[in-house]
Amino acid sequence: MNRGITRREREVTDRNEIIEILDKCKIVHLGLIDGNLPYVVPMNYGYTMEEGQLTLYMHGATKGRKTDLIRTNPNVFFEMECDVTPFDGKAACQYGTSYQSIMGEGRAEILDDIEEKKKALSIFMKSQTGREFEFQDKMVSVVNVIKIQVSDYTAKRRPLPLMMQV
Numbered sequence: 001m002n003r004g005i006t007r008r009e010r011e012v013t014d015r016n017e018i019i020e021i022l023d024k025c026k027i028v029h030l031g032l033i034d035g036n037l038p039y040v041v042p043m044n045y046g047y048t049m050e051e052g053q054l055t056l057y058m059h060g061a062t063k064g065r066k067t068d069l070i071r072t073n074p075n076v077f078f079e080m081e082c083d084v085t086p087f088d089g090k091a092a093c094q095y096g097t098s099y100q101s102i103m104g105e106g107r108a109e110i111l112d113d114i115e116e117k118k119k120a121l122s123i124f125m126k127s128q129t130g131r132e133f134e135f136q137d138k139m140v141s142v143v144n145v146i147k148i149q150v151s152d153y154t155a156k157r158r159p160l161p162l163m164m165q166v
């Protein structure tokens, strides 16, 4: 559920700025549900933003804890951040870290259709490298491809203090 950001002045709502963050982050921390405990796994991702619909794509081994958990409960939460720069100050409370981040929730699905997997892997590689790749059936059949349809997200930016900006 999107409760809104407490520090409203740090919220990023401009779609182009959100896309810039999605382009930069490269790593997502994917939160899954394991019984009554969270399980968080860092992964690379690709994304599409189509008419405001954000979709994330990841790939990995066909077996493992995250795969088992997604099959049991597809509800996920995620966080990604970039432009992380610690800064210091005179007093302890003046130290901090500038960043840009996105957090959100959605439903994960492990793709079965080979053509859909190929398309997802192309999106993944394009997001990660900026390059176009094509995939053969054999390469695609040995990996899991995860699609996350994001239902809600927020973006936030904490800039460097003015005196530290160049």
Ligand SMILES: Cc1cc2nc3c(=O)[nH]c(=O)nc-3n(C[C@H](O)[C@H](O)[C@H](O)COP(=O)(O)OP(=O)(O)OC[C@H]3O[C@@H](n4cnc5c(N)ncnc54)[C@H](O)[C@@H]3O)c2cc1C
Residues within 6 Å of the ligand: 027, 041, 042, 043, 044, 045, 058, 059, 060, 061, 063, 064, 065, 066, 067
């Ligand atoms: C920066 C980064 C990028 C990554 N990108 C990808 C990616 O694109 N695709 C991908 O599949 N994986 C990626 N990984 C690895 C990923 O974090 C998991 O290790 C991997 O996906 C296996 O997850 P699993 O739940 O199937 O692991 P399993 O091997 O089933 O997990 C068993 C146990 O191993 C431990 N474990 C699992 N992963 C980690 C970890 N990363 N660090 C410490 N302990 C761990 C946990 O205690 C877990 O309960 C990345 C890791 C990092 C740090």
